[in-house]
Amino acid sequence: MNKNMTYEEYVEKVQKGIFTDEGNCPVISLLLMLQGKWKFQIIYELCIKNPMRFGELKKAIEGITNTMLTNSLRELEADGLVSRIQFNEIPPHVEYSLTEKGNALLPIFYEMTMWGLQYIP
Amino acid sequence: MNKNMTYEEYVEKVQKGIFTDEGNCPVISLLLMLQGKWKFQIIYELCIKNPMRFGELKKAIEGITNTMLTNSLRELEADGLVSRIQFNEIPPHVEYSLTEKGNALLPIFYEMTMWGLQYIP
DNA sequence: CCGTATCCTATATGATACTG
DNA sequence: CAGTATCATATAGGATACGG
Numbered sequence: 001m002n003k004n005m006t007y008e009e010y011v012e013k014v015q016k017g018i019f020t021d022e023g024n025c026p027v028i029s030l031l032l033m034l035q036g037k038w039k040f041q042i043i044y045e046l047c048i049k050n051p052m053r054f055g056e057l058k059k060a061i062e063g064i065t066n067t068m069l070t071n072s073l074r075e076l077e078a079d080g081l082v083s084r085i086q087f088n089e090i091p092p093h094v095e096y097s098l099t100e101k102g103n104a105l106l107p108i109f110y111e112m113t114m115w116g117l118q119y120i121p
Numbered sequence: 122m123n124k125n126m127t128y129e130e131y132v133e134k135v136q137k138g139i140f141t142d143e144g145n146c147p148v149i150s151l152l153l154m155l156q157g158k159w160k161f162q163i164i165y166e167l168c169i170k171n172p173m174r175f176g177e178l179k180k181a182i183e184g185i186t187n188t189m190l191t192n193s194l195r196e197l198e199a200d201g202l203v204s205r206i207q208f209n210e211i212p213p214h215v216e217y218s219l220t221e222k223g224n225a226l227l228p229i230f231y232e233m234t235m236w237g238l239q240y241i242p
Numbered sequence: 243c244c245g246t247a248t249c250c251t252a253t254a255t256g257a258t259a260c261t262g
Numbered sequence: 263c264a265g266t267a268t269c270a271t272a273t274a275g276g277a278t279a280c281g282g
Contacts, residue, residue, distance in 0.1 A: 001238055002238075003235070003238045003239060005234075005235070005238075007228065007231050010231045010234060011227060011231075014165070014168050014169065014227070014230075015168065015169055016169075017169050019165070019234070025165075026233060026234045026236070026237020026238060026241055027161060027165075027230050027233045027234060027237070028161055028162075029237060029241055030233050030236065030237060030241075031152075031155055031156075031161055031233075034152055035152075035156060036274080036275090037274080037275070038275095040148060040149055040152055041149075044135070044140070044146075044148075047135050047136065048135065048136055048137075048138050053243085053244090054243075054244055054245075055243065055244075058244095065275085065276060065277075065278095066244080066245065066246085067245095067246085067247095067275085067276070067277085068274095068275065068276075069245095070244085070245060070246080071274095071275090080240070086244095090243095091243045091244085092243045092244055092245085092282085093243075093244090094243080094244065094245090101240045104236055104239070104240060105236065106132060106135070107128065107232055107236075108229065108232045108233055108236060109135075109148050110128050110131045110132075111228055111229045111232050112147060112148045112151050112152075112229055113126075113131060113140070113147045113148060114124070114126070115147070115151065115225055115226065115228075115229060116147020116148070116150060116151060117122055117123075117124045117126075117147060118124060118225070119201070119222045119225060120147055120150055120151075157254075157255090158254080158255070159255095174263080174264085175263070175264050175265075176263065176264075179264095186255085186256060186257075186258095187264080187265065187266085188255080188256070188257090188265095188266085188267095189254090189255065189256075190265095191264085191265065191266080192254095192255090207264095211263095212263045212264085213262085213263045213264055213265085214263070214264090215263080215264060215265090243282105244281105244282095245280105245281085245282090246279105246280080246281075246282100247278100247279085247280080247281095248277100248278090248279085248280100249276100249277085249278090250275100250276080250277080250278105251274100251275080251276075251277100252273100252274080252275075252276090253272100253273085253274070253275085254271100254272080254273070254274080255270105255271080255272070255273085256269100256270080256271075256272090257268100257269085257270080257271095258267100258268085258269090258270100259266105259267085259268085259269105260265105260266080260267080260268100261264100261265085261266075261267100262263105262264095262265090262266100
């Protein structure tokens with residue numbers, strides 16, 4: 001598939017049903033990566049401050065539990081959006097940051113925000 | 122909030138934490154609207170063919186049940202992404218189509234697809 | 243400091259049968 | 263044709279206590 005595809009070419013392909021195949025649909029893949037109550041907030045916090053430690057994230061994201069923060073971070077890591085660096089010191093010290101792949105989501109969030117400003121009251 | 126905000130202005134605001142407030146974050150709102158196993162596929166089918174009838178959608182989306190198709194359509198309708206027109210004939214006849222708000226999601230899906238082509242193997 | 247383990251509840255999804 | 267009703271299951275999310 002062409003990585004330089006223009007928007008017009010994209011629309012044309014959509015209407016021909018090119019992306020119908022579930023397993024290979026990039027939109028579905030990405031929506032799955034962002035699915036979950038806390039995923040986007042974590043990414044968002046890492047946009048504001050990068051890197052962040054586990055405790056900082058927990059403090060920044062109101063209401064999240066240890067369990068959910070850990071699970072969400074592990075999944076984001078598995079999807080390659082977030083990286084984890086562990087410093088073997090006493091006391092323990094871990095840093096989470098956005099990968100290039102994760103940072104590249106920002107233009108999408110921009111489009112989503114523009115859409116929201118126009119259509120969400 | 123400025124509807125003509127450039128991408129650079131957006132990034133600057135993100136880093137200042139402008140969009141942190143959950144309730145008003147357009148990205149979270151939109152992600153919630155697209156959450157669920159079938160939502161995107163329904164929108165996608167309506168991009169290919171518009172309008173579509175209940176039975177057509179059911180046939181096009183492999184594995185979806187009556188219950189899930191109905192629930193998903195009702196939620197998409199409540200969010201203003203899809204409109205439902207009922208023709209009072211015998212046999213019954215219902216047409217679903219994308220609203221302007223729903224159609225305006227296409228640039229977002231384009232960005233997501235571009236991202237996917239670059240970062241998903 | 244940064245988690246894990248365990249248990250519990252809530253929500254999402256699914257199967258099946260039936261109806262205006 | 264386009265659903266609804268009912269019941270069952272699967273997955274997501276949460277509370278609490280404890281450990282390297």
